[in-house]
Amino acid sequence: MQLVPYADSSRWRLVLAPVWALAATLVLSALLIAWAHAPVGRAYALLLQGAFGSRFAWSETLTRATPLILTGLAVAVAFRARLFNIGAEGQLYAGALAAVAVGGLHGGTGWNLPVVILFPAMLAAAALAGALLLLVPALLKTRFGVDEVVTTLLLNFIALLLVSLLLDGPLKDPGAMGWPQSVALNPALEMAPLLAKLRVSSGLLVAVAVALVVYVLNQHTVLGFEMRAVGANAVAARFAGMPVGRVVLKTALLSGAIAGLAGAVEVAGRTTYVTLDMSPGYGYTGIVIAVLAGLHPLGVVAVAIFIAGILIGADGMSRTLGVPTYLADVMVAIALLAMLTSTMLARYRIRWR
Amino acid sequence: MxxxxxxxxxxxxxxxxxxxxxxxxxxxxxxxxxxxxxxxxxxxxxxxxxxxxxxxxxxxxxxxxxxxxxxxxxxxxxxxxxxxxxxxxxxxxxxxxxxxxxxxxxxxxxxxxxxxxxxxxxxxxxxxxxxxxxxxxxxxxxxxxxxxxxxxxxxxxxxxxxxxxxxxxxxxxxxxxxxxxxxxxxxxxxxxxxxxxxxxxxxxxxxxxxxxxxxxxxxxxxxxxxxxxxxxxxxxxxxGRKVTLPARTDHAGHAAEVDEPPLLKLDRVTAAPESGGRGLRDFSLHVAAGEIVAIAGVAGNGQDVLADLLSGLLALQSGRIEFKGGPWPASPRALVQAGCGRVPEDRHHAGTIGDLPVWENAVLETYRGDRFAGRGFRNKPAAIRHAEKIVAEYDVRLTSIHAVTRTLSGGNMQKLILGRVLLETPQLVIVSQPTWGLDIGAVAYIHERLLAARARGAGVLLISEDLDEIFALADRIGVMHEGEVTEARPTSTWTIASIGLAMAGAAVEATV
The missing domain is CATH 3.40.50.300 (P-loop containing nucleotide triphosphate hydrolases)
Incomplete structure (x- = not known):
């Protein structure tokens, strides 16, 4: 088997790639549903219903999408500059910890400051914590050429152990009866729900605003151009006089800050305190989302909602039909593999011999 | 049979x-x-x-x-x-x-x-x-x-x-x-x-x-x-058509400028590539305004180190480089700002960013200046106008300046780079293998542009392995061998045979 690049760079093949990927995902997942002895058509209908079929469903999907948009953006920003940040998970936790440290009751700062000051301070602290956590591997990369994939990945475990330490130490909630959870956020800092009686919070607006900011940054600013140039060809960027190392560090600060913000938004918009299982792998799913979105910031928003829909919808499907909820994770994984395969097939032709 | x-x-x-x-x-x-x-x-x-x-x-x-x-x-x-x-x-x-x-x-x-x-x-x-x-x-x-x-x-x-x-x-x-x-x-x-x-x-x-x-x-x-x-x-x-290769015409006049310091002067320079391997040893050379000085040599004798050094990518270990009698602006950005244009050997990987559109590549070295940016935001219309100017003046053939640069042919890519560099009217131009792999038509065009830069008084350092090119363009020629260079002598004092010997490392001083 050989991969032969298409000589013509036809656009429609690239445009159709996601369509093929979606079709392949649905077909392959259908096989798995059938294997679990569930009716395929009804299963998909239930999935759709559970994800987007009602105000409640939309609220749940968007609630789940909020942190995913942010971690997806964090990854997309970094990958665009060829900084392979696999550590959004850890940065999210660092941000969540910083958020309760600044805005938490008891054990928190206990600052008796007006909300207009404390709320931005909480977000800034979260962004800073995430940024600093990614700055370390970025410095190791620019100074010593240490592979950031390894360092950022491993820092996730260190971050989680740090969370564990703090939840049993300074940030421990005395009223949790030994349950490992942090002190709760000052209720005044919680983000208001967007819709009456529903969970989806104004954190969603923060996530979408960040996506717009990243889009403008990419397309219209000097820094965004430098980030894209360094990512596309660091050698040429350096030759042309771009400060490649500094651009990578700035990218790291931005990416880490967005992931840290995801932690603050989760705490202030949903959980109100930090637990060890606060994130079911938002940081890692963010990688999938960024790649599926082709690293486009507005694409990230759409893909995050889509993926959140699958994850939420699968719950309803599994309750009704008795198929495992793990199916949702498998579907997301299939979607990623299908997308990678279909974009590759849009560029290369397979020749069998 | x-x-x-x-x-x-x-x-x-x-x-x-x-x-x-x-x-x-x-x-x-x-x-x-x-x-x-x-x-x-x-x-x-x-x-x-x-x-x-x-x-x-x-x-x-x-x-x-x-x-x-x-x-x-x-x-x-x-x-x-x-x-x-x-x-x-x-x-x-x-x-x-x-x-x-x-x-x-x-x-x-x-x-x-x-x-x-x-x-x-x-x-x-x-x-x-x-x-x-x-x-x-x-x-x-x-x-x-x-x-x-x-x-x-x-x-x-x-x-x-x-x-x-x-x-x-x-x-x-x-x-x-x-x-x-x-x-x-x-x-x-x-x-x-x-x-x-x-x-x-x-x-x-x-x-x-x-x-x-x-x-x-x-x-x-x-x-x-x-x-x-x-x-x-x-x-x-x-x-498929008649091609006339431009030829250098001797122009009088640089004798009068003897008092001026040369544009570029390398004095006993030593430098080593980052990867190890062959560097420059005791390298001395100067380039004056209005002349093309060529460095001939077989590939791998340190030309890439010389090019990297003069492109601001490499630091020198010992010796001295002067630009117009003053200190050498030793970074790519400082060089561009000081009026030193650079055309890299590898146009695909160092000269352009293939996945970015042509217009963004057109301002790759100047995107930060007031012309193309303000308050951290880019002036996209100005950049596009500049790209259109390069494309028009340097005969870059393309479907659109919004097309990704990867789709350009080698010759058009090189014209884009040359236009980007020469439209800034640099006083000194460092050019590496400018016509490597190009067809005769593009070669003629690029030679013409380099001669035009020389005619308006720019100094050109041409690093090339192509002897035809060197003899067509250079006023003086130095030959590199194992990181060292011969004295850059007037082109008329060299023959193909004497250059060949120098490329192989034979001492040639005696033949003058």
Whole structure:
């Protein structure tokens, strides 16, 4: 088997790639549903219903999408500059910890400051914590050429152990009866729900605003151009006089800050305190989302909602039909593999011999 | 004896989407003959040879080797049929010995013992017979470029090649090494081998070949005996129109500026590449306004270190560099701002960012200045206008300035880079291999622009391996060998022979 690049760079093949990927995902997942002895058509209908079929469903999907948009953006920003940040998970936790440290009751700062000051301070602290956590591997990369994939990945475990330490130490909630959870956020800092009686919070607006900011940054600013140039060809960027190392560090600060913000938004918009299982792998799913979105910031928003829909919808499907909820994770994984395969097939032709 | 046809291509057609790379090409190769395959880049030479070698499958047509059909798409079958190829970029493993490289792939991985003794003996025998002296136990990394090429040829001969394809074989050789190669090729012909010689150096083609075939835009446009061909005629057939290469005219006037410090002065400079390897030793040179100083030399003698150093990518270890008598702006950005333009050797990887659109590449060095940015935001309309200006003034042919730069041909990419650099009217221009791999039309255009820069008073440092180019453009020539450079002397004091000797490292001071 050989991969032969298409000589013509036809656009429609690239445009159709996601369509093929979606079709392949649905077909392959259908096989798995059938294997679990569930009716395929009804299963998909239930999935759709559970994800987007009602105000409640939309609220749940968007609630789940909020942190995913942010971690997806964090990854997309970094990958665009060829900084392979696999550590959004850890940065999210660092941000969540910083958020309760600044805005938490008891054990928190206990600052008796007006909300207009404390709320931005909480977000800034979260962004800073995430940024600093990614700055370390970025410095190791620019100074010593240490592979950031390894360092950022491993820092996730260190971050989680740090969370564990703090939840049993300074940030421990005395009223949790030994349950490992942090002190709760000052209720005044919680983000208001967007819709009456529903969970989806104004954190969603923060996530979408960040996506717009990243889009403008990419397309219209000097820094965004430098980030894209360094990512596309660091050698040429350096030759042309771009400060490649500094651009990578700035990218790291931005990416880490967005992931840290995801932690603050989760705490202030949903959980109100930090637990060890606060994130079911938002940081890692963010990688999938960024790649599926082709690293486009507005694409990230759409893909995050889509993926959140699958994850939420699968719950309803599994309750009704008795198929495992793990199916949702498998579907997301299939979607990623299908997308990678279909974009590759849009560029290369397979020749069998 | 009637000539025996060893290779016969019939009606070979190959399409890539809308592009026809080869349009029903038929040709024959006789035993003991040299067939020159001539054509510009993109004319379809490489495609045709890739089909012959089994890397591509032709859409139509057939190939016969020694009267037997060659199955398409099987490099192994091509090797077995006796076709050997010496690529322009050698396919050798640097850390293995010459012998290992030659044997690589010829022995079964499951064979209990390696027959290295007899193999070495046979290789020595082949080497003596064809004048391809190489020490079999030397590591390829320690061999010179000429020696590596001999290993490649031996590799093909050891595998029993009867038809040898040589792709631009002299591009990396000194004139003397080329002469030695030609002697080898003649002895191979005498033994009944047949050769296909791919080149765009017309003098060589006329010297070595029996028959010449010219490809243009995928079609075979001419076939003639070499004895009846002329250089001008071949150039015209190749390009499809008349091409006049611009020539340097001596202009008086720089004697008057003696008091001024030179634009660029390197004084006993030592520098080493980041990767290790050969650097610059005790390197002194100066470039004055209004002159082109060329640095000749065989690839790998430190030219890349010189180019990197003067492009601001590398720090010098000792010695001194001056720019207009002042300190050297030692970073890419500082150089651009100080009025020093740089055209890198590798236009695909250092000169442009292939995945970004043309207009963004047009401002790659200047995007930060007030012209194209303000308060951290970019002035996109201004950048697009600037790109349009470059495209118009430097004759860059493209579908749209919004197209990704990767889709440009090499010549147009180089014009884009040249326009980007020269529109800033730099006082000093550092140019590396500006016409490497370009067709004659683009070469003429780029030479014209460099001469125009010289005429308006810019100093140009031209680092090139192409002696024709150097003799056409340079006012003074220095020759690099193993990181050192000869004194840069006026072009008229050099001959092809004396330059060749200097490229090989012989002391030439005495010949003045």
């Amino acid at each position: 009637t000539p025996e046809t060893v290779l016969k291509l019939t009606g070979i057609t190959k399409r890539f989407g809308p592009l026809t790379a080869n349009q029903s090409i038929s040709l024959q190769l006789q035993r003991g003959e040299v067939l020159a395959l001539l054509g510009e880049n993109g004319a379809g030479k490489s495609t045709l040879m890739s089909i012959l070698f089994g890397h591509y499958v032709a859409d139509e047509g057939s190939i016969e080797v020694f009267g037997r059909p060659l199955p398409p798409g099987q490099p192994r079958a091509a090797l077995a049929a006796g076709i050997g190829m010496v690529h322009q970029h050698f396919a050798l493993a640097d850390n293995l010995t010459a012998l290992d490289n030659i044997l690589l792939g010829t022995e079964s991985l499951l064979a209990p013992v390696s027959h290295r003794g007899p193999a070495a003996a046979r290789i020595r025998e082949l080497a003596t017979r064809f004048g391809l002296m190489v020490e079999p136990d030397a590591r390829v990394a320690d061999l010179s470029v000429g020696e590596r090429q001999r290993v490649e040829i031996l590799k093909a001969l050891y595998r029993g090649a009867k038809i040898l394809i040589l792709d631009e074989p002299t591009a990396v050789l000194t004139p003397q090494e080329s002469t030695a190669l030609f002697a080898t090729l003649r002895s191979m012909l005498a033994e009944g081998l047949s050769l296909i010689f791919i080149s765009h150096k017309l003098d060589e083609v006329l010297a070595i070949s029996d028959r010449i075939v010219v490809l243009r835009k995928g079609e075979l446009v001419a076939e003639m005996p070499a004895a009846r061909a002329s250089k001008a005629q071949l150039a015209e057939i190749m390009v």
